[in-house]
Amino acid sequence: MRLALREVLLAVRRAPLLSALGVITIAFSLFAFGLFGLVAINIRDALRQVESRVEIRAFIADATPIEAIVTAVGDIEEFPEVAHVDYVSPDSALATARRELGEFADVFEAGVLPGSIEIRLKPDFRDPTSVKTVAASVAAYSFVDDVRYGQDWVAKLYQIRTIATIVGVVLGLAFAVVAVIIIGTTIRMSVLAREREIGIMRLVGATDAFVRLPFVIDGFLKGVLGGFLALALTWLASSLIDRALGFRTVFFSPGFAALGVLGGALIGVAGSAISVGRQLRRI
Protein backbone atom coordinates (compact mmCIF):
# COMPACT_ATOMS: atom_id res chain seq x y z
CA MET A 1 0.00 0.00 0.00
CA ARG A 2 2.81 2.36 0.94
CA LEU A 3 4.52 1.56 -2.33
CA ALA A 4 1.29 2.17 -4.23
CA LEU A 5 0.89 5.56 -2.55
CA ARG A 6 4.47 6.42 -3.43
CA GLU A 7 3.77 5.50 -7.06
CA VAL A 8 0.71 7.79 -7.03
CA LEU A 9 2.79 10.68 -5.68
CA LEU A 10 5.49 10.00 -8.24
CA ALA A 11 2.94 10.06 -11.05
CA VAL A 12 1.57 13.38 -9.80
CA ARG A 13 5.06 14.85 -9.50
CA ARG A 14 6.04 13.61 -12.93
CA ALA A 15 2.99 14.97 -14.74
CA PRO A 16 1.35 17.54 -12.44
CA LEU A 17 -0.49 19.15 -15.33
CA LEU A 18 -2.09 15.88 -16.43
CA SER A 19 -3.14 15.13 -12.86
CA ALA A 20 -4.58 18.62 -12.40
CA LEU A 21 -6.35 18.30 -15.75
CA GLY A 22 -7.84 15.02 -14.58
CA VAL A 23 -9.19 16.56 -11.38
CA ILE A 24 -10.54 19.61 -13.24
CA THR A 25 -12.22 17.50 -15.92
CA ILE A 26 -13.89 15.37 -13.28
CA ALA A 27 -14.86 18.51 -11.36
CA PHE A 28 -16.45 20.20 -14.37
CA SER A 29 -18.28 17.07 -15.51
CA LEU A 30 -19.73 16.69 -12.03
CA PHE A 31 -20.36 20.45 -11.86
CA ALA A 32 -22.51 20.28 -15.00
CA PHE A 33 -24.35 17.36 -13.45
CA GLY A 34 -24.61 19.27 -10.18
CA LEU A 35 -26.03 22.36 -11.86
CA PHE A 36 -28.62 20.22 -13.54
CA GLY A 37 -29.39 18.60 -10.20
CA LEU A 38 -29.76 22.02 -8.62
CA VAL A 39 -32.25 23.11 -11.27
CA ALA A 40 -34.12 19.83 -10.89
CA ILE A 41 -34.45 20.01 -7.11
CA ASN A 42 -35.53 23.65 -7.29
CA ILE A 43 -38.22 22.89 -9.84
CA ARG A 44 -39.32 19.97 -7.69
CA ASP A 45 -39.39 22.21 -4.64
CA ALA A 46 -41.44 24.86 -6.45
CA LEU A 47 -43.92 22.25 -7.65
CA ARG A 48 -44.19 20.86 -4.14
CA GLN A 49 -45.04 24.26 -2.82
CA VAL A 50 -47.77 24.65 -5.41
CA GLU A 51 -48.98 21.12 -4.75
CA SER A 52 -49.25 21.80 -1.05
CA ARG A 53 -52.02 24.20 -1.94
CA VAL A 54 -54.11 21.40 -3.37
CA GLU A 55 -57.14 21.33 -1.10
CA ILE A 56 -60.67 20.08 -1.15
CA ARG A 57 -63.36 22.35 0.15
CA ALA A 58 -66.73 20.90 1.09
CA PHE A 59 -69.51 23.48 1.56
CA ILE A 60 -71.95 22.65 4.28
CA ALA A 61 -75.70 23.17 4.13
CA ASP A 62 -77.18 25.79 6.43
CA ALA A 63 -78.47 24.63 9.75
CA THR A 64 -76.36 21.52 9.88
CA PRO A 65 -75.85 20.61 13.53
CA ILE A 66 -72.31 21.18 14.68
CA GLU A 67 -72.16 17.64 16.15
CA ALA A 68 -72.65 16.12 12.69
CA ILE A 69 -69.87 18.34 11.34
CA VAL A 70 -67.47 17.43 14.12
CA THR A 71 -68.14 13.72 13.59
CA ALA A 72 -67.57 14.13 9.87
CA VAL A 73 -64.29 16.03 10.44
CA GLY A 74 -63.11 13.17 12.71
CA ASP A 75 -64.05 10.60 10.06
CA ILE A 76 -62.37 12.47 7.23
CA GLU A 77 -59.19 12.84 9.27
CA GLU A 78 -58.98 9.04 9.34
CA PHE A 79 -58.84 8.79 5.52
CA PRO A 80 -55.39 7.47 4.52
CA GLU A 81 -54.96 10.24 1.92
CA VAL A 82 -55.78 13.08 4.27
CA ALA A 83 -53.16 15.14 6.05
CA HIS A 84 -55.22 17.81 7.72
CA VAL A 85 -58.87 18.80 8.10
CA ASP A 86 -60.24 22.17 9.17
CA TYR A 87 -63.76 23.30 9.82
CA VAL A 88 -64.40 26.88 8.73
CA SER A 89 -67.57 28.21 10.29
CA PRO A 90 -69.73 30.80 8.41
CA ASP A 91 -68.49 33.50 10.82
CA SER A 92 -64.82 32.81 10.34
CA ALA A 93 -65.35 32.54 6.55
CA LEU A 94 -66.89 36.01 6.65
CA ALA A 95 -64.02 37.37 8.75
CA THR A 96 -61.44 35.94 6.36
CA ALA A 97 -63.28 37.29 3.34
CA ARG A 98 -63.52 40.73 4.84
CA ARG A 99 -59.84 40.68 5.78
CA GLU A 100 -58.80 39.64 2.28
CA LEU A 101 -61.05 41.99 0.39
CA GLY A 102 -60.16 45.12 2.34
CA GLU A 103 -62.12 48.07 0.94
CA PHE A 104 -64.83 45.81 -0.50
CA ALA A 105 -65.34 44.17 2.90
CA ASP A 106 -68.78 45.65 3.23
CA VAL A 107 -70.26 43.74 0.30
CA PHE A 108 -70.69 40.68 2.53
CA GLU A 109 -73.32 40.56 5.10
CA ALA A 110 -73.45 38.18 7.99
CA GLY A 111 -74.79 34.77 7.08
CA VAL A 112 -74.01 35.09 3.39
CA LEU A 113 -71.12 32.68 3.35
CA PRO A 114 -71.63 28.99 4.04
CA GLY A 115 -69.55 26.99 6.47
CA SER A 116 -67.03 24.58 4.93
CA ILE A 117 -64.60 21.79 5.63
CA GLU A 118 -61.06 22.32 4.24
CA ILE A 119 -59.16 19.14 3.52
CA ARG A 120 -55.41 19.01 2.75
CA LEU A 121 -53.91 15.84 1.37
CA LYS A 122 -50.63 14.05 2.06
CA PRO A 123 -47.90 14.74 -0.56
CA ASP A 124 -48.22 11.32 -2.20
CA PHE A 125 -51.99 11.71 -2.70
CA ARG A 126 -52.18 14.98 -4.56
CA ASP A 127 -52.72 13.35 -7.95
CA PRO A 128 -56.06 13.87 -9.72
CA THR A 129 -57.38 10.37 -9.01
CA SER A 130 -56.77 10.53 -5.26
CA VAL A 131 -58.19 14.04 -5.06
CA LYS A 132 -61.30 12.93 -6.93
CA THR A 133 -61.76 9.86 -4.72
CA VAL A 134 -61.54 11.90 -1.50
CA ALA A 135 -63.83 14.58 -2.96
CA ALA A 136 -66.43 11.94 -3.86
CA SER A 137 -66.27 10.43 -0.36
CA VAL A 138 -66.76 13.84 1.21
CA ALA A 139 -69.64 14.67 -1.17
CA ALA A 140 -71.46 11.59 0.08
CA TYR A 141 -72.25 13.30 3.40
CA SER A 142 -75.86 14.38 3.27
CA PHE A 143 -75.15 17.84 4.68
CA VAL A 144 -72.52 18.64 2.07
CA ASP A 145 -73.96 20.95 -0.59
CA ASP A 146 -71.00 21.16 -2.90
CA VAL A 147 -67.37 20.02 -3.16
CA ARG A 148 -64.74 22.06 -5.00
CA TYR A 149 -61.11 21.24 -5.62
CA GLY A 150 -60.14 22.95 -8.87
CA GLN A 151 -60.30 19.80 -10.98
CA ASP A 152 -58.66 21.29 -14.10
CA TRP A 153 -55.98 22.95 -12.08
CA VAL A 154 -55.05 19.72 -10.25
CA ALA A 155 -54.94 17.78 -13.53
CA LYS A 156 -52.69 20.38 -15.16
CA LEU A 157 -50.40 20.58 -12.17
CA TYR A 158 -50.08 16.82 -12.12
CA GLN A 159 -49.27 16.82 -15.84
CA ILE A 160 -46.54 19.43 -15.36
CA ARG A 161 -45.11 17.39 -12.50
CA THR A 162 -45.06 14.22 -14.62
CA ILE A 163 -43.36 16.01 -17.53
CA ALA A 164 -40.82 17.59 -15.17
CA THR A 165 -40.04 14.18 -13.65
CA ILE A 166 -39.57 12.47 -17.03
CA VAL A 167 -37.47 15.31 -18.44
CA GLY A 168 -35.46 15.36 -15.21
CA VAL A 169 -34.70 11.64 -15.30
CA VAL A 170 -33.81 11.62 -19.01
CA LEU A 171 -31.63 14.73 -18.82
CA GLY A 172 -30.08 13.53 -15.57
CA LEU A 173 -29.17 10.21 -17.14
CA ALA A 174 -27.75 11.97 -20.21
CA PHE A 175 -25.67 14.26 -18.00
CA ALA A 176 -24.49 11.31 -15.94
CA VAL A 177 -23.51 9.32 -19.04
CA VAL A 178 -21.62 12.30 -20.48
CA ALA A 179 -19.83 12.79 -17.15
CA VAL A 180 -18.87 9.11 -17.00
CA ILE A 181 -17.59 9.17 -20.59
CA ILE A 182 -15.53 12.34 -20.08
CA ILE A 183 -14.11 11.16 -16.77
CA GLY A 184 -13.40 7.71 -18.23
CA THR A 185 -11.54 9.25 -21.17
CA THR A 186 -9.48 11.46 -18.86
CA ILE A 187 -8.49 8.50 -16.73
CA ARG A 188 -7.71 6.44 -19.83
CA MET A 189 -5.35 9.24 -20.94
CA SER A 190 -3.47 9.10 -17.66
CA VAL A 191 -3.22 5.32 -17.92
CA LEU A 192 -1.96 5.54 -21.49
CA ALA A 193 0.64 8.10 -20.39
CA ARG A 194 2.01 5.41 -18.12
CA GLU A 195 1.71 2.55 -20.59
CA ARG A 196 5.46 2.01 -20.63
CA GLU A 197 5.61 1.85 -16.86
CA ILE A 198 2.80 -0.69 -16.76
CA GLY A 199 4.66 -2.79 -19.34
CA ILE A 200 7.84 -2.69 -17.26
CA MET A 201 5.96 -3.57 -14.09
CA ARG A 202 4.49 -6.61 -15.80
CA LEU A 203 7.87 -7.51 -17.26
CA VAL A 204 9.55 -7.67 -13.87
CA GLY A 205 6.80 -9.81 -12.42
CA ALA A 206 4.26 -7.46 -10.85
CA THR A 207 0.85 -9.06 -10.40
CA ASP A 208 -2.22 -7.48 -11.98
CA ALA A 209 -3.47 -6.42 -8.56
CA PHE A 210 -0.17 -4.72 -7.80
CA VAL A 211 -0.21 -2.83 -11.09
CA ARG A 212 -3.83 -1.84 -10.61
CA LEU A 213 -3.64 -0.55 -7.04
CA PRO A 214 -1.82 2.78 -7.64
CA PHE A 215 -4.17 3.59 -10.50
CA VAL A 216 -7.24 2.81 -8.45
CA ILE A 217 -5.95 5.01 -5.61
CA ASP A 218 -5.17 7.71 -8.17
CA GLY A 219 -8.70 7.45 -9.60
CA PHE A 220 -10.22 7.54 -6.12
CA LEU A 221 -8.27 10.66 -5.10
CA LYS A 222 -9.03 12.44 -8.37
CA GLY A 223 -12.70 11.51 -8.04
CA VAL A 224 -12.93 12.78 -4.45
CA LEU A 225 -11.01 15.99 -5.22
CA GLY A 226 -13.04 16.53 -8.39
CA GLY A 227 -16.24 15.85 -6.43
CA PHE A 228 -15.39 18.41 -3.75
CA LEU A 229 -14.37 20.96 -6.36
CA ALA A 230 -17.65 20.37 -8.23
CA LEU A 231 -19.56 20.79 -4.97
CA ALA A 232 -17.78 24.07 -4.26
CA LEU A 233 -18.49 25.30 -7.80
CA THR A 234 -22.15 24.32 -7.56
CA TRP A 235 -22.49 26.05 -4.21
CA LEU A 236 -20.83 29.15 -5.66
CA ALA A 237 -23.17 29.09 -8.65
CA SER A 238 -26.15 28.69 -6.35
CA SER A 239 -25.08 31.66 -4.20
CA LEU A 240 -24.53 33.80 -7.30
CA ILE A 241 -27.99 32.90 -8.61
CA ASP A 242 -29.48 33.73 -5.19
CA ARG A 243 -27.76 37.09 -5.20
CA ALA A 244 -28.60 37.90 -8.83
CA LEU A 245 -32.28 36.87 -8.63
CA GLY A 246 -32.85 37.96 -5.08
CA PHE A 247 -34.46 34.76 -3.82
CA ARG A 248 -33.29 31.72 -1.97
CA THR A 249 -32.71 28.61 -4.06
CA VAL A 250 -32.73 25.17 -2.50
CA PHE A 251 -29.25 23.56 -2.21
CA PHE A 252 -28.41 19.86 -1.91
CA SER A 253 -28.82 18.33 1.52
CA PRO A 254 -25.49 17.29 3.15
CA GLY A 255 -26.32 13.65 2.51
CA PHE A 256 -27.00 14.28 -1.16
CA ALA A 257 -23.80 16.35 -1.50
CA ALA A 258 -21.80 13.52 0.12
CA LEU A 259 -23.45 11.13 -2.32
CA GLY A 260 -22.23 13.33 -5.20
CA VAL A 261 -18.64 13.28 -3.96
CA LEU A 262 -18.89 9.54 -3.37
CA GLY A 263 -20.23 9.18 -6.91
CA GLY A 264 -17.17 11.04 -8.21
CA ALA A 265 -14.88 8.73 -6.26
CA LEU A 266 -16.75 5.70 -7.56
CA ILE A 267 -16.47 6.84 -11.17
CA GLY A 268 -12.75 7.51 -10.57
CA VAL A 269 -12.16 4.06 -9.10
CA ALA A 270 -14.25 2.21 -11.68
CA GLY A 271 -12.75 4.21 -14.57
CA SER A 272 -9.21 3.50 -13.40
CA ALA A 273 -9.81 -0.18 -12.74
CA ILE A 274 -11.42 -0.66 -16.15
CA SER A 275 -8.74 1.33 -18.01
CA VAL A 276 -5.84 -0.50 -16.36
CA GLY A 277 -7.64 -3.78 -16.84
CA ARG A 278 -7.86 -3.10 -20.58
CA GLN A 279 -4.22 -2.12 -20.64
CA LEU A 280 -3.19 -5.24 -18.73
CA ARG A 281 -5.08 -7.51 -21.11
CA ARG A 282 -2.97 -6.10 -23.94
CA ILE A 283 0.34 -7.07 -22.33
Added chain:
Amino acid sequence: MIRLTHVTKEYPRTGRALDDVSLHVAKGEFVFLTGPSGSGKSTMLKLIFMEERPTAGEVRVSGINSATLHRGDIARLRRKLGVVFQDFRLLDDRTAHANVAFALEVTGAAEPTVPAKVSRLLTHVGLASKGLAFPKELSGGEQQRVAIARALVNDPFVLLADEPTGNLDDRATRGVFQLLREINAAGTAVVMATHNLELLRRSDFRTIDMLHGRIVSDTGDSGAAERAAARLAEDDAAAREIADAREGERTTAARPWTPA
Protein backbone atom coordinates in the same frame (compact mmCIF):
# COMPACT_ATOMS: atom_id res chain seq x y z
CA MET B 1 13.92 -26.05 -18.35
CA ILE B 2 12.72 -24.34 -21.55
CA ARG B 3 10.99 -26.56 -24.05
CA LEU B 4 9.13 -25.60 -27.20
CA THR B 5 7.23 -28.44 -28.87
CA HIS B 6 5.98 -27.98 -32.42
CA VAL B 7 5.28 -24.34 -31.76
CA THR B 8 3.59 -22.21 -34.40
CA LYS B 9 2.76 -18.57 -33.86
CA GLU B 10 0.57 -16.64 -36.22
CA TYR B 11 -0.37 -12.99 -35.95
CA PRO B 12 -3.69 -11.93 -37.44
CA ARG B 13 -2.15 -9.17 -39.55
CA THR B 14 1.38 -10.25 -40.35
CA GLY B 15 0.88 -14.00 -40.63
CA ARG B 16 3.14 -16.77 -39.47
CA ALA B 17 6.06 -15.66 -37.28
CA LEU B 18 7.07 -19.14 -36.08
CA ASP B 19 6.45 -22.33 -37.97
CA ASP B 20 6.52 -25.68 -36.18
CA VAL B 21 9.52 -24.96 -34.01
CA SER B 22 10.79 -27.42 -31.41
CA LEU B 23 13.62 -26.56 -29.07
CA HIS B 24 15.08 -27.40 -25.71
CA VAL B 25 17.33 -25.17 -23.66
CA ALA B 26 19.02 -26.87 -20.70
CA LYS B 27 19.93 -25.40 -17.35
CA GLY B 28 22.98 -23.16 -17.44
CA GLU B 29 23.24 -23.12 -21.24
CA PHE B 30 24.27 -20.08 -23.33
CA VAL B 31 22.32 -19.99 -26.56
CA PHE B 32 22.51 -17.54 -29.43
CA LEU B 33 19.42 -16.98 -31.55
CA THR B 34 20.42 -15.56 -34.88
CA GLY B 35 18.75 -14.83 -38.16
CA PRO B 36 17.64 -11.85 -40.19
CA SER B 37 14.98 -9.41 -39.02
CA GLY B 38 11.57 -11.05 -39.10
CA SER B 39 12.97 -14.55 -38.79
CA GLY B 40 11.16 -15.15 -35.50
CA LYS B 41 13.84 -14.56 -32.85
CA SER B 42 11.91 -11.97 -30.86
CA THR B 43 8.70 -13.96 -31.18
CA MET B 44 10.47 -16.98 -29.73
CA LEU B 45 11.69 -14.93 -26.77
CA LYS B 46 8.20 -13.47 -26.25
CA LEU B 47 6.80 -16.99 -26.18
CA ILE B 48 9.39 -17.98 -23.57
CA PHE B 49 8.54 -15.14 -21.21
CA MET B 50 4.88 -15.69 -22.08
CA GLU B 51 4.13 -12.30 -23.50
CA GLU B 52 2.66 -14.26 -26.39
CA ARG B 53 0.99 -17.63 -26.48
CA PRO B 54 1.53 -20.08 -29.32
CA THR B 55 -1.16 -20.56 -31.94
CA ALA B 56 -0.27 -24.27 -31.98
CA GLY B 57 2.13 -26.39 -29.99
CA GLU B 58 3.29 -25.94 -26.44
CA VAL B 59 5.83 -23.88 -24.57
CA ARG B 60 7.02 -25.10 -21.17
CA VAL B 61 9.20 -22.90 -19.05
CA SER B 62 10.22 -23.97 -15.57
CA GLY B 63 7.13 -26.10 -15.11
CA ILE B 64 4.70 -23.50 -16.49
CA ASN B 65 2.85 -24.66 -19.56
CA SER B 66 1.51 -22.22 -22.15
CA ALA B 67 -1.46 -24.50 -22.78
CA THR B 68 -2.69 -24.37 -19.19
CA LEU B 69 -1.40 -20.90 -18.35
CA HIS B 70 -3.33 -18.65 -15.94
CA ARG B 71 -2.75 -14.92 -15.77
CA GLY B 72 -1.29 -15.23 -12.31
CA ASP B 73 1.31 -17.71 -13.63
CA ILE B 74 2.82 -15.00 -15.84
CA ALA B 75 3.84 -12.84 -12.88
CA ARG B 76 5.21 -15.92 -11.10
CA LEU B 77 7.22 -16.95 -14.15
CA ARG B 78 8.65 -13.50 -14.73
CA ARG B 79 10.02 -13.42 -11.22
CA LYS B 80 12.07 -16.45 -12.16
CA LEU B 81 13.49 -15.15 -15.41
CA GLY B 82 15.14 -11.92 -16.48
CA VAL B 83 14.54 -10.08 -19.75
CA VAL B 84 16.59 -7.33 -21.41
CA PHE B 85 15.85 -5.51 -24.64
CA GLN B 86 17.66 -3.50 -27.26
CA ASP B 87 15.92 -0.32 -26.04
CA PHE B 88 16.72 -1.00 -22.34
CA ARG B 89 13.18 -0.16 -21.15
CA LEU B 90 14.25 1.81 -18.11
CA LEU B 91 12.03 4.31 -16.34
CA ASP B 92 13.52 7.65 -17.30
CA ASP B 93 12.37 9.52 -14.23
CA ARG B 94 14.09 7.17 -11.78
CA THR B 95 17.74 6.77 -10.96
CA ALA B 96 19.64 3.62 -11.89
CA HIS B 97 19.31 2.49 -8.28
CA ALA B 98 15.54 3.17 -8.25
CA ASN B 99 15.08 1.32 -11.55
CA VAL B 100 16.65 -1.81 -10.12
CA ALA B 101 14.94 -1.40 -6.76
CA PHE B 102 11.58 -1.05 -8.52
CA ALA B 103 11.83 -4.60 -9.85
CA LEU B 104 12.46 -5.88 -6.33
CA GLU B 105 9.69 -3.81 -4.79
CA VAL B 106 7.00 -4.88 -7.23
CA THR B 107 7.70 -8.49 -6.36
CA GLY B 108 7.15 -7.73 -2.71
CA ALA B 109 10.74 -8.00 -1.47
CA ALA B 110 11.27 -7.15 2.19
CA GLU B 111 11.99 -3.42 2.19
CA PRO B 112 15.11 -3.33 4.39
CA THR B 113 16.90 -5.81 2.11
CA VAL B 114 16.35 -3.79 -1.07
CA PRO B 115 19.11 -1.11 -0.95
CA ALA B 116 21.89 -3.57 -0.14
CA LYS B 117 20.81 -5.98 -2.85
CA VAL B 118 20.52 -3.22 -5.45
CA SER B 119 23.98 -1.88 -4.57
CA ARG B 120 25.44 -5.35 -4.85
CA LEU B 121 23.87 -5.84 -8.27
CA LEU B 122 25.00 -2.44 -9.54
CA THR B 123 28.52 -3.28 -8.36
CA HIS B 124 28.24 -6.61 -10.13
CA VAL B 125 27.43 -4.93 -13.44
CA GLY B 126 30.20 -2.34 -12.92
CA LEU B 127 28.03 0.64 -12.04
CA ALA B 128 28.72 0.99 -8.32
CA SER B 129 29.33 4.72 -8.67
CA LYS B 130 26.39 5.43 -11.01
CA GLY B 131 23.48 4.47 -8.78
CA LEU B 132 22.21 8.03 -8.49
CA ALA B 133 22.42 8.76 -12.21
CA PHE B 134 19.26 8.95 -14.30
CA PRO B 135 19.13 6.86 -17.49
CA LYS B 136 19.64 9.94 -19.69
CA GLU B 137 22.90 10.66 -17.86
CA LEU B 138 24.23 7.19 -18.70
CA SER B 139 25.75 5.87 -21.91
CA GLY B 140 23.92 3.17 -23.87
CA GLY B 141 26.20 0.48 -22.50
CA GLU B 142 25.64 1.68 -18.96
CA GLN B 143 21.88 1.77 -19.45
CA GLN B 144 21.96 -1.79 -20.68
CA ARG B 145 23.95 -2.77 -17.60
CA VAL B 146 21.27 -1.22 -15.42
CA ALA B 147 18.68 -3.23 -17.35
CA ILE B 148 20.73 -6.37 -16.81
CA ALA B 149 21.06 -5.62 -13.09
CA ARG B 150 17.28 -5.20 -12.97
CA ALA B 151 16.82 -8.51 -14.79
CA LEU B 152 19.00 -10.24 -12.19
CA VAL B 153 17.25 -8.98 -9.05
CA ASN B 154 15.29 -12.14 -8.46
CA ASP B 155 18.19 -14.50 -9.22
CA PRO B 156 16.61 -15.80 -12.43
CA PHE B 157 17.36 -19.23 -13.82
CA VAL B 158 17.50 -17.77 -17.32
CA LEU B 159 18.25 -14.38 -18.78
CA LEU B 160 16.52 -13.62 -22.08
CA ALA B 161 18.22 -10.92 -24.10
CA ASP B 162 16.62 -9.54 -27.26
CA GLU B 163 19.35 -7.81 -29.28
CA PRO B 164 20.91 -6.41 -26.10
CA THR B 165 23.84 -4.94 -28.00
CA GLY B 166 21.84 -3.67 -30.96
CA ASN B 167 22.11 -0.03 -29.88
CA LEU B 168 25.67 -0.17 -28.57
CA ASP B 169 29.07 0.63 -30.01
CA ASP B 170 31.76 -2.07 -30.22
CA ARG B 171 33.32 -1.33 -26.90
CA ALA B 172 30.02 -1.30 -25.02
CA THR B 173 28.95 -4.44 -26.91
CA ARG B 174 32.06 -6.27 -25.75
CA GLY B 175 31.47 -5.12 -22.18
CA VAL B 176 27.82 -6.20 -22.12
CA PHE B 177 28.64 -9.52 -23.75
CA GLN B 178 31.41 -10.15 -21.23
CA LEU B 179 28.92 -9.43 -18.45
CA LEU B 180 26.42 -11.90 -19.92
CA ARG B 181 29.18 -14.54 -20.09
CA GLU B 182 29.99 -13.97 -16.44
CA ILE B 183 26.34 -14.27 -15.51
CA ASN B 184 26.20 -17.50 -17.45
CA ALA B 185 29.40 -18.77 -15.83
CA ALA B 186 27.72 -18.22 -12.46
CA GLY B 187 25.02 -20.68 -13.49
CA THR B 188 22.26 -18.61 -15.13
CA ALA B 189 21.23 -19.77 -18.58
CA VAL B 190 21.30 -17.04 -21.23
CA VAL B 191 19.26 -16.96 -24.44
CA MET B 192 20.42 -14.07 -26.57
CA ALA B 193 18.95 -12.98 -29.87
CA THR B 194 21.56 -11.16 -31.90
CA HIS B 195 22.60 -9.94 -35.30
CA ASN B 196 26.13 -9.36 -34.14
CA LEU B 197 28.50 -11.38 -36.26
CA GLU B 198 31.53 -10.58 -34.12
CA LEU B 199 29.95 -12.05 -31.02
CA LEU B 200 29.12 -15.28 -32.86
CA ARG B 201 32.62 -15.57 -34.19
CA ARG B 202 34.27 -14.92 -30.88
CA SER B 203 32.40 -17.55 -28.92
CA ASP B 204 31.56 -21.19 -29.37
CA PHE B 205 28.18 -21.17 -27.69
CA ARG B 206 25.25 -23.07 -29.06
CA THR B 207 23.78 -21.12 -31.97
CA ILE B 208 20.27 -21.48 -33.31
CA ASP B 209 19.88 -19.97 -36.73
CA MET B 210 16.42 -18.97 -37.85
CA LEU B 211 14.83 -18.03 -41.14
CA HIS B 212 11.18 -17.36 -41.98
CA GLY B 213 10.03 -18.63 -38.60
CA ARG B 214 11.88 -21.92 -38.80
CA ILE B 215 15.07 -23.21 -37.21
CA VAL B 216 17.54 -23.62 -40.03
CA SER B 217 20.34 -24.99 -37.91
CA ASP B 218 21.05 -25.65 -34.29
CA THR B 219 24.46 -26.45 -32.81
CA GLY B 220 25.62 -28.78 -30.77
CA ASP B 221 27.13 -29.72 -34.07
CA SER B 222 30.15 -27.52 -34.49
CA GLY B 223 29.51 -26.54 -38.09
CA ALA B 224 26.26 -24.74 -37.44
CA ALA B 225 27.81 -21.78 -35.68
CA GLU B 226 30.11 -21.21 -38.62
CA ARG B 227 27.30 -21.68 -41.11
CA ALA B 228 25.16 -19.18 -39.24
CA ALA B 229 28.08 -16.77 -39.11
CA ALA B 230 28.73 -17.23 -42.81
CA ARG B 231 25.11 -16.54 -43.64
CA LEU B 232 25.08 -13.48 -41.43
CA ALA B 233 28.27 -12.33 -43.16
CA GLU B 234 26.51 -12.66 -46.50
CA ASP B 235 23.57 -10.70 -45.15
CA ASP B 236 26.00 -8.09 -43.88
CA ALA B 237 27.69 -7.87 -47.26
CA ALA B 238 24.32 -7.54 -48.99
CA ALA B 239 23.24 -4.89 -46.53
CA ARG B 240 26.48 -3.03 -47.10
CA GLU B 241 25.97 -3.16 -50.85
CA ILE B 242 22.49 -1.74 -50.50
CA ALA B 243 23.76 0.95 -48.15
CA ASP B 244 26.60 1.78 -50.55
CA ALA B 245 24.17 1.99 -53.44
CA ARG B 246 21.91 4.33 -51.49
CA GLU B 247 24.88 6.42 -50.46
CA GLY B 248 25.90 6.59 -54.14
CA GLU B 249 22.43 7.77 -55.11
CA ARG B 250 22.50 10.45 -52.48
CA THR B 251 25.92 11.67 -53.59
CA THR B 252 24.77 11.79 -57.21
CA ALA B 253 21.59 13.62 -56.30
CA ALA B 254 23.47 16.08 -54.16
CA ARG B 255 26.01 16.93 -56.86
CA PRO B 256 25.22 20.30 -58.47
CA TRP B 257 24.36 20.17 -62.12
CA THR B 258 27.16 21.24 -64.35
CA PRO B 259 26.87 21.83 -68.09
CA ALA B 260 28.59 19.23 -70.24
